[in-house]
Amino acid sequence: MKKAxxxxxxxxxxxxxxxLLFLSSSIIAQDIQPEENQTLFQHLNSVxxxxxxxxxxxxxxxxxxxxxxxxxxxQMHLLLVEKVLRERINTKLTTxxxxxxxxxxxxxxKYALSGVFPRNLYHDxxxxxxxxxLETACAVGHLIKESGxxxxxxxxxxENNFAYLIELKDKYQEIDKxxxxxxxxxxxxxWIQPGYSPAxxxxxxxxxxxxxxxxxxxxxxxxxGSVLYMAGDFxxxxxxxxxxxxxWDGENWITLGAGVEGEIxxxxxxxxxxxxxxxxxxxxxxxxxxxxxxxxxxxxxxxxNGAMNGTVYTLLNNYGELIAGGDFQTIDSKPxxxxxxxxxxxxxxxxxxxxxxxxxxxxxxxxxxxxTVNGPVRSIQNIDGYILxxxxxxxxxxxxxxxxxxxxxxxxxxxxxxxxxEIGFDDALESIEFTFHGSDGKIYTAGNLDHENDLGIFYAGxxxxxxxxxxxxxxxxxxxxxxxxxxETIYGYGDITPYLGQVLSHGxxxxxxxxxxxxxxxxxQFDRSVRASEVFQxxxxxxxxxxxxxxxxxxSNFNGLTKSSFVEDVNSIEEGFFVxxxxxxxxxxxxxxxxxxxxxxxxxxxxxxxQGQILESINLEKGNQDLEIGLSHWSGGMYVFxxxxxDGKQTGKFHVN
Numbered sequence: 001m002k003k004a005x006x007x008x009x010x011x012x013x014x015x016x017x018x019x020l021l022f023l024s025s026s027i028i029a030q031d032i033q034p035e036e037n038q039t040l041f042q043h044l045n046s047v048x049x050x051x052x053x054x055x056x057x058x059x060x061x062x063x064x065x066x067x068x069x070x071x072x073x074x075q076m077h078l079l080l081v082e083k084v085l086r087e088r089i090n091t092k093l094t095t096x097x098x099x100x101x102x103x104x105x106x107x108x109x110k111y112a113l114s115g116v117f118p119r120n121l122y123h124d125x126x127x128x129x130x131x132x133x134l135e136t137a138c139a140v141g142h143l144i145k146e147s148g149x150x151x152x153x154x155x156x157x158x159e160n161n162f163a164y165l166i167e168l169k170d171k172y173q174e175i176d177k178x179x180x181x182x183x184x185x186x187x188x189x190x191w192i193q194p195g196y197s198p199a200x201x202x203x204x205x206x207x208x209x210x211x212x213x214x215x216x217x218x219x220x221x222x223x224x225g226s227v228l229y230m231a232g233d234f235x236x237x238x239x240x241x242x243x244x245x246x247x248w249d250g251e252n253w254i255t256l257g258a259g260v261e262g263e264i265x266x267x268x269x270x271x272x273x274x275x276x277x278x279x280x281x282x283x284x285x286x287x288x289x290x291x292x293x294x295x296x297x298x299x300x301x302x303x304x305n306g307a308m309n310g311t312v313y314t315l316l317n318n319y320g321e322l323i324a325g326g327d328f329q330t331i332d333s334k335p336x337x338x339x340x341x342x343x344x345x346x347x348x349x350x351x352x353x354x355x356x357x358x359x360x361x362x363x364x365x366x367x368x369x370x371x372t373v374n375g376p377v378r379s380i381q382n383i384d385g386y387i388l389x390x391x392x393x394x395x396x397x398x399x400x401x402x403x404x405x406x407x408x409x410x411x412x413x414x415x416x417x418x419x420x421x422e423i424g425f426d427d428a429l430e431s432i433e434f435t436f437h438g439s440d441g442k443i444y445t446a447g448n449l450d451h452e453n454d455l456g457i458f459y460a461g462x463x464x465x466x467x468x469x470x471x472x473x474x475x476x477x478x479x480x481x482x483x484x485x486x487x488e489t490i491y492g493y494g495d496i497t498p499y500l501g502q503v504l505s506h507g508x509x510x511x512x513x514x515x516x517x518x519x520x521x522x523x524x525q526f527d528r529s530v531r532a533s534e535v536f537q538x539x540x541x542x543x544x545x546x547x548x549x550x551x552x553x554x555x556s557n558f559n560g561l562t563k564s565s566f567v568e569d570v571n572s573i574e575e576g577f578f579v580x581x582x583x584x585x586x587x588x589x590x591x592x593x594x595x596x597x598x599x600x601x602x603x604x605x606x607x608x609x610x611q612g613q614i615l616e617s618i619n620l621e622k623g624n625q626d627l628e629i630g631l632s633h634w635s636g637g638m639y640v641f642x643x644x645x646x647d648g649k650q651t652g653k654f655h656v657n
Contacts, residue, residue: 034067078112101183126195210238211559216543219534231264258284268315278312325377390432436483446480495529
């Protein structure tokens with residue numbers, strides 16, 4: 001049988017079963033952080049208080065040690081418990097029980113080495129999770145599940161997911177039965193089961209960490225995923241001069257001509273590499289107000305000329321037809337308010353009319369002022385062919401009296417479909433700043449924070465509301481700025497924090513996702529507003545007024561721009577490994593990209609599923625590599641990688657769509 005390979009600095013000399021390790025109760029009660037230099041016993045007792053009850057001594061327990069993350073500490077806990085349990089002799093066990101016990105200790109060893117453990121998303125203290133939101137079971141849950149008793153694991157998850165095993169044994173007789181059949185005691189299973197520290201994220205600088213001289217209002221990824229556009233009102237990013245718009249390819253900044261003079265609020269992209277921008281600006285060097293322009297690959301071109309008496313806040317490229325929304329009163333000197341569409345023709349023009357066949361003829365007629373509402377528009381989104389429009393208005397086509405035009409009252413939200421207004425909403429927010437259609441099928445809407453309900457979620461004909469409050473009463477903007485989805489989790493961002501929330505999240509907060517939970521998961525603790533956010537190359541980028549992000553293991557200072565993979569320990573790396581090797585692994589269009597430079601040693605890259613099974617084992621030769629692995633045959637979901645060489649190991653996660 002293959003033994004577990006433990007880190008090199010651990011040496012086991014002997015196990016004494018008759019001596020109780022004695023430590024003071026004050027030490028036992030203390031929750032030691034992984035980075036602290038304390039005895040191994042103190043660390044392990046933080047993971048599971050059952051260590052203080054065990055009649056066992058390992059010499060290594062008395063040595064001082066620190067861990068780079070709680071995950072490595074839990075690995076150490078599980079491997080040590082497995083070693084001790086394997087060497088314990090119980091003469092009362094039958095041969096069948098001994099064989100089953102050894103089998104499940106093998107399973108425990110493999111589980112521990114995988115490094116894939118539940119995440120504590122809903123508690124701000126160390127807590128057991130029998131199964132987490134990604135269906136990752138704890139060690140005991142994994143053992144029971146591997147035995148074929150998945151129904152029991154599911155039942156515990158649904159009824160008592162956050163309980164300790166000592167509590168569970170009184171409620172589920174099946175646990176006693178399972179322990180007895182497989183040669184364990186309840187005390188041993190309780191010793192195996194760890195608690196998990198609150199989830200935390202690591203944040204890193206973008207580029208050289210120079211930050212933003214000004215502000216970023218919007219970020220949008222290109223259609224092919226190759227670059228991330230950032231726009232707002234700035235003169236410089238990361239030391240690179242740029243006027244209100246710039247692009248980032250993950251390594252380098254790309255300027256887009258001379259930019260614009262003024263502020264950009266909206267970006268729309270197209271598959272033809274066109275970039276549309278909207279806001280309140282002039283083209284650089286021009287005195288003529290523009291407010292809407294596009295990048296032709298070389299220069300910026302105006303798409304409207306003259307004062308609009310307002311601002312463009314949102315743009316949608318609707319299969320070649322550009323739609324603009326805002327609080328403007330004119331466009332191209334035409335008296336068109338709040339909404340306008342640019343016809344996709346040889347001679348495009350801004351309009352708000354509909355074109356329809358005159359009944360009984362083959363002729364067309366144009367009816368002006370149909371595509372309009374009676375107040376500002378902040379959000380336009382295409383949802384399965386229906387154009388969802390949100391803002392601060394109460395009526396569609398308010399100046400039209402035509403039985404064929406659907407003019408109706410609505411509360412700040414409605415659909416445009418097939419050249420007419422289709423659905424209005426009687427129940428919605430008092431003001432809608434942003435809308436988002438999640439992969440969970442729900443429509444998320446957010447407003448400013450002047451009203452009782454500030455987040456609306458629409459699903460299956462029912463509105464659900466959550467309450468939020470502003471982050472900074474003196475300098476806050478009191479509003480959401482938008483939504484973003486990452487790993488099937490939907491977040492809202494802005495100048496927000498949960499009202500009477502149970503987690504310390506500011507500016508970036510979980511609002512929903514596939515598991516149906518809302519507002520409970522740890523988001524991020526920004527000291528000021530998050531104005532823009534976007535997923536790019538499997539990481540979430542953040543831009544705003546903040547200088548500090550507090551939810552990472554160590555506080556970091558950023559000048560309005562940072563990024564994070566936003567999963568716990570996504571770059572959990574043993575000391576020294578990352579500096580020497582830095583292997584980049586990310587999924588782009590379901591192709592796994594593996595890149596590295598100057599890899600000092602040959603390295604084994606193992607890829608696991610969330611059940612701890614190795615799916616791929618790849619040899620990475622030292623030097624430079626740029627590999628690509630197709631993932632189209634893989635099931636959708638989260639996967640884990642582990643790169644190992646003599647310098648240590650690097651672990652992380654990636655998602656397959």
